[in-house]
Amino acid sequence: MEKRTKEKGAGEIMESLKTKVLEQLALAKQASRKTGLLRTEEKNEALALIAEQLLADEANILAANEQDLARAEADGQPASYLDRLRLTPARIRDLVDSLEQLIRLEDPVGQLIDSWTRPNGLVMEQIRVPLGVIGMVYEARPNVTVDAAAIALKTGNSIVLRGSHSAVQSNLALTASIRSALSKSAVPADAVQYLPYKEHASVDLLCSANGLVDVIIPRGGAGLIQRVLQQSSVPVLETGVGNCHIFVDQSAHYDMAEAIVLNAKTSRPAVCNAAETLLLHREWPLDRQHALLARLLAAGVELRACEQTRALHSDLAEQLKTATEQDWDTEFSALVMAVRTVDSLNDALEHIQRHSTGHSEAIVSEDRASAERFLAAVDATTVYHNASTRFTDGGEFGFGAEIGISTQKLHARGPMGLPALTSYKYVVRGTGQIR
Amino acid sequence: MEKRTKEKGAGEIMESLKTKVLEQLALAKQASRKTGLLRTEEKNEALALIAEQLLADEANILAANEQDLARAEADGQPASYLDRLRLTPARIRDLVDSLEQLIRLEDPVGQLIDSWTRPNGLVMEQIRVPLGVIGMVYEARPNVTVDAAAIALKTGNSIVLRGSHSAVQSNLALTASIRSALSKSAVPADAVQYLPYKEHASVDLLCSANGLVDVIIPRGGAGLIQRVLQQSSVPVLETGVGNCHIFVDQSAHYDMAEAIVLNAKTSRPAVCNAAETLLLHREWPLDRQHALLARLLAAGVELRACEQTRALHSDLAEQLKTATEQDWDTEFSALVMAVRTVDSLNDALEHIQRHSTGHSEAIVSEDRASAERFLAAVDATTVYHNASTRFTDGGEFGFGAEIGISTQKLHARGPMGLPALTSYKYVVRGTGQIR
Numbered sequence: 001m002e003k004r005t006k007e008k009g010a011g012e013i014m015e016s017l018k019t020k021v022l023e024q025l026a027l028a029k030q031a032s033r034k035t036g037l038l039r040t041e042e043k044n045e046a047l048a049l050i051a052e053q054l055l056a057d058e059a060n061i062l063a064a065n066e067q068d069l070a071r072a073e074a075d076g077q078p079a080s081y082l083d084r085l086r087l088t089p090a091r092i093r094d095l096v097d098s099l100e101q102l103i104r105l106e107d108p109v110g111q112l113i114d115s116w117t118r119p120n121g122l123v124m125e126q127i128r129v130p131l132g133v134i135g136m137v138y139e140a141r142p143n144v145t146v147d148a149a150a151i152a153l154k155t156g157n158s159i160v161l162r163g164s165h166s167a168v169q170s171n172l173a174l175t176a177s178i179r180s181a182l183s184k185s186a187v188p189a190d191a192v193q194y195l196p197y198k199e200h201a202s203v204d205l206l207c208s209a210n211g212l213v214d215v216i217i218p219r220g221g222a223g224l225i226q227r228v229l230q231q232s233s234v235p236v237l238e239t240g241v242g243n244c245h246i247f248v249d250q251s252a253h254y255d256m257a258e259a260i261v262l263n264a265k266t267s268r269p270a271v272c273n274a275a276e277t278l279l280l281h282r283e284w285p286l287d288r289q290h291a292l293l294a295r296l297l298a299a300g301v302e303l304r305a306c307e308q309t310r311a312l313h314s315d316l317a318e319q320l321k322t323a324t325e326q327d328w329d330t331e332f333s334a335l336v337m338a339v340r341t342v343d344s345l346n347d348a349l350e351h352i353q354r355h356s357t358g359h360s361e362a363i364v365s366e367d368r369a370s371a372e373r374f375l376a377a378v379d380a381t382t383v384y385h386n387a388s389t390r391f392t393d394g395g396e397f398g399f400g401a402e403i404g405i406s407t408q409k410l411h412a413r414g415p416m417g418l419p420a421l422t423s424y425k426y427v428v429r430g431t432g433q434i435r
Numbered sequence: 436m437e438k439r440t441k442e443k444g445a446g447e448i449m450e451s452l453k454t455k456v457l458e459q460l461a462l463a464k465q466a467s468r469k470t471g472l473l474r475t476e477e478k479n480e481a482l483a484l485i486a487e488q489l490l491a492d493e494a495n496i497l498a499a500n501e502q503d504l505a506r507a508e509a510d511g512q513p514a515s516y517l518d519r520l521r522l523t524p525a526r527i528r529d530l531v532d533s534l535e536q537l538i539r540l541e542d543p544v545g546q547l548i549d550s551w552t553r554p555n556g557l558v559m560e561q562i563r564v565p566l567g568v569i570g571m572v573y574e575a576r577p578n579v580t581v582d583a584a585a586i587a588l589k590t591g592n593s594i595v596l597r598g599s600h601s602a603v604q605s606n607l608a609l610t611a612s613i614r615s616a617l618s619k620s621a622v623p624a625d626a627v628q629y630l631p632y633k634e635h636a637s638v639d640l641l642c643s644a645n646g647l648v649d650v651i652i653p654r655g656g657a658g659l660i661q662r663v664l665q666q667s668s669v670p671v672l673e674t675g676v677g678n679c680h681i682f683v684d685q686s687a688h689y690d691m692a693e694a695i696v697l698n699a700k701t702s703r704p705a706v707c708n709a710a711e712t713l714l715l716h717r718e719w720p721l722d723r724q725h726a727l728l729a730r731l732l733a734a735g736v737e738l739r740a741c742e743q744t745r746a747l748h749s750d751l752a753e754q755l756k757t758a759t760e761q762d763w764d765t766e767f768s769a770l771v772m773a774v775r776t777v778d779s780l781n782d783a784l785e786h787i788q789r790h791s792t793g794h795s796e797a798i799v800s801e802d803r804a805s806a807e808r809f810l811a812a813v814d815a816t817t818v819y820h821n822a823s824t825r826f827t828d829g830g831e832f833g834f835g836a837e838i839g840i841s842t843q844k845l846h847a848r849g850p851m852g853l854p855a856l857t858s859y860k861y862v863v864r865g866t867g868q869i870r
Contacts, residue, residue, distance in 0.1 A: 118832075118833060124832065129814075131845070214845070381860060382862075382863060383860065383862055386867055386868075387557055396553070396870065425817065429819075429821070429822075432822070433826070434697075435698060435831065
């Protein structure tokens, strides 16, 4: 066996990989035809069986995870990496909870979006249908395997998963458990496929399988997302970076501004809806500005300020680092914040226009006209008046489940709930109409 | 000047092209920020000014078109090509009529799609906004230049146009006329950009300008669409081929089936919603089958039939060519039709599943249960019961304007009206909420 592999040329290995991947994609496509027609109760029953099976297979899953952890540790991966990779009984319980929550969510498939009758008597209906086959390329966290598969199945889709190779044993154990549950349900087990191949070519094959795969969702770092975006001929749902701003207007309520900025920066600095830049209206009272900056510093936030801010608060100058041009474009994902003094709402809008990644942007202001101008002019998935940017999240929006936060404008924008995994079709009923 | 160009290396020319294209894209992006905030009346006024200006510039436009025609003729292009390229006073009048119709259509921008209040008091609104900058890559017909620009402006977008080089003089004259009209309106002239560069690299630059361009729409042959799909990292709205089927069920109404098949095949065979394959239920009365085939033949349709059909209608055998496997997958776009006898609805569904391009599919049947099964099971933008596939069209759907017919499932599917050129954003109003 070992010998045969060694004897194979690179071309032969590539051909064999291609055959295997395309076979799995064809099975997923085939299964999607059945899954897309199932009733909500049938899909919910399958989700309940998955929850049961994960608990039954817990020992197996944790043992597989141990193998991945041991390899990652031997490779010298940092503790934060190991933590993301680790499965525990509590984390499996969280997955089961998510499945139970998903069962209670409304099924978007089959929903009548619109209907009308044409003058010639044709009766038109626009009906929500599954996308078909979803390709998911993701990194590290094995819980994504279960969450993504469950959301795909709830919306009548098949899913082809390709996680990072460091989590391959965990992911294989999880998908085996899911498929074993499905084999007792109305959902075909083939609706969930895992690509266990280390070769990056397996991602390329997935991303170029137009006709077999309907959408690719990359979840992970900017490198992964950019690579998928560049390579994929299958449409991609992009979940991007968040360089979010908070503009404290001259009329901002003191305590509210302080609470919102603190919350948006410090409550969870590593996530994409955390704020990165604070824009201070020059005419917001200087003592309040001072108090706010002092509170941020006291909370352990490193502040990188423009020259005007440093001059206005010279007593803090030692604690205020000088911001570079690059800082305005950086998603720090840490307790670091850029600070800029602006002369007007217009200046704030111009700064945001130049540096925003279009994720989440907020204004704190007691002036209704300024707020409305900000909300209309800023081009982002979510714009806030007097609230923290941290609310850009499927759960906080009330969607119940979240596939990710789209920063593109096509198909879905902002937090994506179940409808983001659906399309529609037109059903037209006639009585012999011709054109 | 000539000399300098000759001295330039390929790299230098490429750099200069890149600079010029990126400059135009940046202008379009800048203009989109203003266009997206205009009131409906301001956009409609701009459209009316364009209509006026096109009529005023008619002599110029036709003279430019003459140059393109002369070059195409010298290149030995066929008459059909010259016809697509040709502008006439009547065709300019048609463009003006389309503009007037567009003015009367509802503006989707600003529409409140959904709104709700969260338990924490946040007031959520989902509001329709323009996409931003649309990149349009298209072939031959210069009328697309005006139609596409007008639809983009009505929906608050900027547009960057790149037509085929054979129509460059016509397209430049048309865009000059449009921009001259815009300069008298609230819409910035820079909202309409034309890329006059012959180099295919200008298309590549457009398709890789993530951040400046929000969507690429290719309009033209399969080759153009595939090239754009393969190359673009900007999301693409795919308008694809239509290999459409009509299934005549055993219970089909005789005259209705005949009328629908004749209409779907012969009324305009070159378009994507024309039928390509006829599936005949074996138990539909043989004399009716015979009559239908004879009528198709009498209408000049070349029939390529399966062996069973040829055996069942042996008296027609000389006129029925033998279908090859490839015929089931061919969009003939001509008076040619493949014919297959199937034993059941299941067989018809299986054939369609294997060979459909997911455009438009129809069943003719008096049996409601069969029809409903067909409508649910067939995965296509539009499925018909007792009507011709020819109705898959923005005008026939009542959309007023059509950007194209999407055969992908993301963002928009089937005939695309004005809302297909929009996205949405969430506007969240709070009273100091933090998380």
